[in-house]
Amino acid sequence: MQPHPIRITVAVATVLRMFLDDVAQPRYGYELMQVTGFPSGKLYPILARLEAAGWLHREREIIDASLVGRPPRYWYKLTEHSIAPARHELAALRQQMTPATGTAGRTHPEVGLA
């Protein structure tokens, strides 16, 4: 099933890139906060939107909390069908953000040619 389209902002792209670095690697919320530098108030709504749209899959660790002495954590992974669209969206965003070469992209005249 294809994921639903969502608005890819720079913040969303940053999160997606973390997942694309190693698609097999599950990521925890706190870990993502550390690597992206996003606070919880910014990261968790993005994760919730990506999960609701079918881009991310969230799952609970299977552990015995009383044995390991800590509550179980939840990890996120890209869904199988979202890997290609995520790569495509990142490439499109990168292209959009790359400054144009040649005269077409200039916003001011070159100094010293007047």
Added chain:
Amino acid sequence: MNSSRLMIIALGSAALVNILNVTLIGILNATVAKLTATEVRRGWERLPHALLCLAARRLRADLREDRLAEWAGELHELLSHPHTRPVTRLVHSIHYALGLLRVAPSIARAGTRPDQVTRSPEGSLLPASLRGCWHREERVPDRFMFNLVQLPPWFGGAYALPSPCRARRHP
């Protein structure tokens, strides 16, 4: 001769008693200081948990336990991070919980489908201290931010909500 010997013995025993007193008072002081520090630290560590409970109250009823279980797991990681000092850990965890308290409505609005919510018997996903915490009735009527923390039992302890959170609470 005898009197000087007696004086030496008296002085010696007085010195011994003094040393014992100082040692005992020192041990007592250290113990009380350690107990107090532990109590204060535990009290402060309740604050981020209380904030997470408030955040859970702002979610849809079907999302609360699942999301709170996720946040509690991450909060535990924050509070037990080995390479940061206790005060830094506490500041980070309060910042984490405050962030979630602020954005809980947008997490609720994200449109999580029922099949994306982890189902379990009532309350079993959560640590015992957080089970059903969003059901706790407020007993402290004041609206100060201090009421956000779980007050000690001798103060009539319970989670209390400031009025804006109460107003936005989902059924």
